Amino acid sequence: xxxLKMDTYVLxxxxxxxxxxxxxxxxxxGFNLKKGEIHALVGENGAGKSTLIKIITGxxxxxxxEIFFHGEKIVFSDPTVAQKNLIAAIYQNxxxxxxxxxxxxxxxxxxxxxPRTRRLLWNEMNAEAMRLLKTLGSELNPGSKMGDLSVAQQxxxxxxxxxxxxxxxxxMDEPTAALTSRETEELYEITxxxxxxxxxxxxxxxxxxxxxxxxDRVTVLRDGKSVGTWNVSEISEGELIKAMxxxxxxxxxxxxxxxxxxxxxxxxxxxxxxYFADISFSLHEGEILGFSGLVGSGRSxxxxxxxxxxxxxxxxxFVRGKEVPIDSPWKAMEMGxxxxxxxxxLQGLVLPLTITDNITLSTLDxxxxxxxxxSRAGHDISQKLFSLLKIKASSIFDKTxxxxxxxxxxxxxxxxxxxxxxxxxMDEPTKGVDVGAKSAIHKIMSDLAANGFALIMISSExxxxxxxxxxxxxxxxxxxxxxxxxxxxxxxxxxxxxVEVGR
Amino acid sequence: MNDSNHVxxxxxxxxxxxxxxxxxxVFIVSISLLIGxxxxxxLTWGNLHDMLLDTSILSILAIGMMLVLVTGGxxxxxxxxxxxxxxxxxxxxxxxxxxxxxxxxxxxxxxxAGFGAITGAIVAGGRVIPIIATLGMMYVYRxxxxxxxxxxxxxxxxxxxxxxxxxxxxxxxxxxxxLIAIVVYIVFTYFINHTETGRQIFAVGSNRxxxxxxxxxxxxIIWLVYTLSGxxxxxxxxxxxxxxxxxxxxxxxxxxxxxxAACVLGGVAITGGVGSISGILLGSITIGIxxxxxxxxxxxxxxxxxxxxxxxxIAVIVNIAITxxxxxxxxxxxxx
Numbered sequence: 001x002x003x004l005k006m007d008t009y010v011l012x013x014x015x016x017x018x019x020x021x022x023x024x025x026x027x028x029x030g031f032n033l034k035k036g037e038i039h040a041l042v043g044e045n046g047a048g049k050s051t052l053i054k055i056i057t058g059x060x061x062x063x064x065x066e067i068f069f070h071g072e073k074i075v076f077s078d079p080t081v082a083q084k085n086l087i088a089a090i091y092q093n094x095x096x097x098x099x100x101x102x103x104x105x106x107x108x109x110x111x112x113x114x115p116r117t118r119r120l121l122w123n124e125m126n127a128e129a130m131r132l133l134k135t136l137g138s139e140l141n142p143g144s145k146m147g148d149l150s151v152a153q154q155x156x157x158x159x160x161x162x163x164x165x166x167x168x169x170x171x172m173d174e175p176t177a178a179l180t181s182r183e184t185e186e187l188y189e190i191t192x193x194x195x196x197x198x199x200x201x202x203x204x205x206x207x208x209x210x211x212x213x214x215x216d217r218v219t220v221l222r223d224g225k226s227v228g229t230w231n232v233s234e235i236s237e238g239e240l241i242k243a244m245x246x247x248x249x250x251x252x253x254x255x256x257x258x259x260x261x262x263x264x265x266x267x268x269x270x271x272x273x274x275y276f277a278d279i280s281f282s283l284h285e286g287e288i289l290g291f292s293g294l295v296g297s298g299r300s301x302x303x304x305x306x307x308x309x310x311x312x313x314x315x316x317x318f319v320r321g322k323e324v325p326i327d328s329p330w331k332a333m334e335m336g337x338x339x340x341x342x343x344x345x346l347q348g349l350v351l352p353l354t355i356t357d358n359i360t361l362s363t364l365d366x367x368x369x370x371x372x373x374x375s376r377a378g379h380d381i382s383q384k385l386f387s388l389l390k391i392k393a394s395s396i397f398d399k400t401x402x403x404x405x406x407x408x409x410x411x412x413x414x415x416x417x418x419x420x421x422x423x424x425x426m427d428e429p430t431k432g433v434d435v436g437a438k439s440a441i442h443k444i445m446s447d448l449a450a451n452g453f454a455l456i457m458i459s460s461e462x463x464x465x466x467x468x469x470x471x472x473x474x475x476x477x478x479x480x481x482x483x484x485x486x487x488x489x490x491x492x493x494x495x496x497x498x499v500e501v502g503r
Numbered sequence: 504m505n506d507s508n509h510v511x512x513x514x515x516x517x518x519x520x521x522x523x524x525x526x527x528x529v530f531i532v533s534i535s536l537l538i539g540x541x542x543x544x545x546l547t548w549g550n551l552h553d554m555l556l557d558t559s560i561l562s563i564l565a566i567g568m569m570l571v572l573v574t575g576g577x578x579x580x581x582x583x584x585x586x587x588x589x590x591x592x593x594x595x596x597x598x599x600x601x602x603x604x605x606x607x608x609x610x611x612x613x614x615x616a617g618f619g620a621i622t623g624a625i626v627a628g629g630r631v632i633p634i635i636a637t638l639g640m641m642y643v644y645r646x647x648x649x650x651x652x653x654x655x656x657x658x659x660x661x662x663x664x665x666x667x668x669x670x671x672x673x674x675x676x677x678x679x680x681x682l683i684a685i686v687v688y689i690v691f692t693y694f695i696n697h698t699e700t701g702r703q704i705f706a707v708g709s710n711r712x713x714x715x716x717x718x719x720x721x722x723x724i725i726w727l728v729y730t731l732s733g734x735x736x737x738x739x740x741x742x743x744x745x746x747x748x749x750x751x752x753x754x755x756x757x758x759x760x761x762x763x764a765a766c767v768l769g770g771v772a773i774t775g776g777v778g779s780i781s782g783i784l785l786g787s788i789t790i791g792i793x794x795x796x797x798x799x800x801x802x803x804x805x806x807x808x809x810x811x812x813x814x815x816x817i818a819v820i821v822n823i824a825i826t827x828x829x830x831x832x833x834x835x836x837x838x839x
Contacts, residue, residue, distance in 0.1 A: 099709040
């Protein structure tokens, strides 16, 4: 019986264990994949999903356990072995070549060549790239430089790359995290088409919407162990959350009602050539102002202008009624403005430093006397935030590069909280973060508002925007199209404002 | 309709960025005219040919350096590699004057490739940072040059006539050395743009981890660029002794910075991933003009070095300014 069943699996992992210095990343994990199924892999950040994928693609080798491919034992000693067996992966952070063209990014590693001379056939590759992108509903120019594209567009190119490989097993690590709802719909459609063709898909996502929309089965990982595998039709959202976190989450979006105080920030007619124009809004104590809109609508650029990273070239910013020209992050922080960047690795963390070094980094002068650091005070603050944010690491002296994505995000939040900043701009604060951490971050935001902080939250997740914001600004192509109060906003109105044409 | 027009104009301006060399062309033309106005002899065919002759060696070296720079490395050992291969070939010619001149070119390439392969193995296999590894090899190869020569020179009268003729001979009005450079340029343009390995060099330089994940053997590529750099400085080493009709132990001392300057002028990013053959050709020519023209307009030798540095900086700044301006214009086109 068992032997017969095994043959039906395209891929089967048995008792896989993987150890990193000081951490058991995976412990006797089992996983199997049928032909032509979409198998969701879920779990909190740090549960071991990314490690498992890297083992399937041969980027990492397991310390223990066996892998069976079509019933036969196989060793993925390096990525080329997996590729030859038509296993392709789309990683969480697009693994692209920013200096090269879209076409090159798609075909690097498996180019179309003239068979005899091995000369690269650029015309054929460009045409094929164009065709692949069209099937994905994308009008991208294959000649564009990858580094000039938005994250969502890069993700599209990654998917095109996987399609060009004609993979039999396709692994997608959070493919929808950076996509708009329309793009997500298209991705679902593509994934279903692939399934019809007999491709097996491993789909990692934090969004339950993704799982219930397209997955056939779901496997849950928790703390490096597999909790179980279910048919999606047989498990409820609540049960799934319980399996993931080992406890029940009461409420996902707990913004509490707090009195809205005085105006702390007013922006009038802010613009930056080529990115946004005529941005006006005001922000009050205790308020969470949501910034909604499609990816690339200019929300992050506005935030970066207010924080002085990429200065604006028109308009005015008033802090507590006084006009202040903000031309650098130092100036912004002096005015009590803090910023939580979207790309935490690039802008938020110094990876080779420890958790405590990162948390105290922007407020070092407070722990210093006559130029000498008084580490104790900094460590105390860090320890407090470490336990408050429930950062998963052995201590505050762990280097941040060893942390999972969600825990890195918590460290960035910690850094923000360590400063005495009363106006906080958070760019996608819960992107790529699991439900447990998400709920924790929402709780923290709500508490901050209750304590008189003023928050700007940029988010692409509708439920988050609707649940957390007191008022909502919707942007489209660099301009504000509509502003809603909490009461009048709903999903449909936000979406309309985000995509409506003609003003 | 209107919308698609606006998109295409943005695309056009974006493509203009590919012509960042445009700034360099403007610079080369204007400085040539200025110098020509001061000293008409500058713009004579004889002088321009001499200048190209000097540039031919530099531009070959710049190709090798570019390949290394594209991967995010640097090959400081190039300058002593020139001297070492030149010296070995020179000494061999004293003993075996019957060796045909063409063969010496291949001999130089083979020797250089060997030296480069050692450097590459240290960088790729030994995981030593390129600047340190090649700095070390720079001294090793320089030292070896003194050891093999015993401190002596190889003089013009000791070289066979057909070898010297290689440097002085012309075909279709061009010096053989210029023609060699042209062949190298054609070969490497093809290699970089139309072969899989050529593109993999850029992939490794753009994102090494991503290159590894898609199965490119990154260490092999790293090793390869140093080996190619070696083959090219080996070739240049032979051309060097033919051109100057002597092999000296201290040849090309400090020349590596001129090579890197030619690359940087030509738009090669020191951080890796970016570089083009046309760019470094223009960069080499710019350096050639500066070296050739300053003596011609009677700039004191004391001032020459400082002026050369200043002019290189000005050229780079002009280049950046033009690129920025193009980018900004592209942004202004974007409808908000």
